[in-house]
Amino acid sequence: MIPIDGQAMLTAADTRKAEARAIAAGVSADEMMARAGAAVGEQVRRLAAGAEVLVLCGPGNNGGDGYVAAAALRRAGLPVRVATFAPATTPQARAARERWGEEVEALAEALPAPILVDAIFGIGLSRALDEGVSGPLRRLMTAARLTIAVDVPSGVSTDDGVCLSDLPPANLTLAMGAVKPAHLLQPAAAQCGTVRFVDIGLEAPSRVRAAAAPVIEPPAASAHKYSRGMVAVVAGAMPGAGALAASAAARAGAGYVLLLGSATDRLPHAIVRRRFTAEALEDHRIGAVVIGPGLGRDERAEERLVGSLASGRPLVIDGDALRLMDDRRCAGAAILTPHAGEFDAMFGRGSGSKIDRTVAAAEGTGAVVVHKGPDTVIAAPDGRVIVHSGSSSWLSTAGTGDVLAGVIGARLAAGLEPMEAAVQGVWLHAEAARRAGAAFIADDLVDHLTLTA
């Protein structure tokens, strides 16, 4: 079992194309299912530790994987039962069902087992489960000690992460051949429990990947404060937010942090405070300007935004500054960091998954877009996408977005290209949240930032 960090993500259609390529290259569909089912069987065997396993098989190839896994578990000597509600419909699933050869119980009457394998539906699910399927599944999941979903939990929509049926979450989901959107996008990602990648030899070229830990080198021996990166944070009506962003930039590796136009005096002494003037942003050593946290939306905010956009410096645009933006202005930004409300206000609710919508926003604005939330989608105008999922839900507290803007500013000023700066920033922010534990406040998050693994 491989962690999904850094793995390529494929939609259901992409997965089928990858499968077709593998078949064209000489791997048969039967062989693919044999690999998938054997891998599932092996993982279940390890986790079951001798306990009884109940494998629920659907009519398609997801069910086929289940029959193959059940046969492998039986060969390994484990007590295993199989239950279904429909005959196998694909040639591979029918063959797998025949190879199982033993009794197949009716799903509605199946008795629970401590280990439950959900091989009912995978990427083929097209609508909510009938109550005749979801009812028994819910009952058996609730009674099981451990539920392992094959590919995706039955009832979640693969490509947009929507939950079509109301079911308890699985404990573990085995992503077969590639990570799918449902493993990363909420609310489906929460239904997956822990997600692990199972390599079945699918070639999966993709511009979309799951986030992975960045490798951040220490400063060069010859480094000085300006070469480390100079960040200017433009403050506004709520000075605390600017202070959080500036403090976060300082802790995320910036060599010099300038806070412009802030009324606060509660700052680390290392942060330099100045009055805001457009000229202050003309310093060519400034590698990133962060504007938006606590900016306000009044005339003064507008003036500061105009000055920042005119500076020609790479911009991280967050919070109130996003509310003051229009399409023309976006062209001046390097990175936009909207939460869901800000995103919808700028780009409309649109259609498609969060990934599709964020890609369209990045292409439309020419900026890297960090679409925040319990799943954060980071898209570059050239089509690259990184999805970060599973960060601490304690991040849902005021000011954490200000911290993120400061962290991203520091990585941008360090010389990274905008996409890489945003991706590193999101990871470092989530890692600080993990280290901060429960019920932290945004100030604590700054204290928990670390650039080493």
Ligand SMILES: NC(=O)C1=CN([C@@H]2O[C@H](COP(=O)(O)OP(=O)(O)OC[C@H]3O[C@@H](n4cnc5c(N)ncnc54)[C@H](O)[C@@H]3O)[C@@H](O)[C@H]2O)[C@@H](O)CC1
């Ligand atoms: N595509 C690939 O590359 C591979 C796929 N494999 C497995 O095959 C799965 C995909 O198999 P299938 O395409 O057969 O699809 P599924 O097994 O997910 O679904 C089977 C069929 O059920 C029907 N269906 C959909 N929603 C339903 C609902 N709510 N109620 C009743 N019937 C419904 C549809 O006709 C669908 O095609 C993957 O998730 C994975 O587990 C693996 O065997 C190996 C490789």
Ligand SMILES: Nc1ncnc2c1ncn2[C@@H]1O[C@H](COP(=O)(O)OP(=O)(O)O)[C@@H](O)[C@H]1O
């Ligand atoms: N439920 C959640 N689980 C994980 N991360 C979350 C959750 N809610 C918010 N976040 C993260 O917390 C941060 C909040 O940013 P934002 O909404 O801009 O807050 P603020 O404006 O108060 O600073 C973002 O990085 C977002 O991705």
Ligand SMILES: [K+]
């Ligand atoms: K499944």
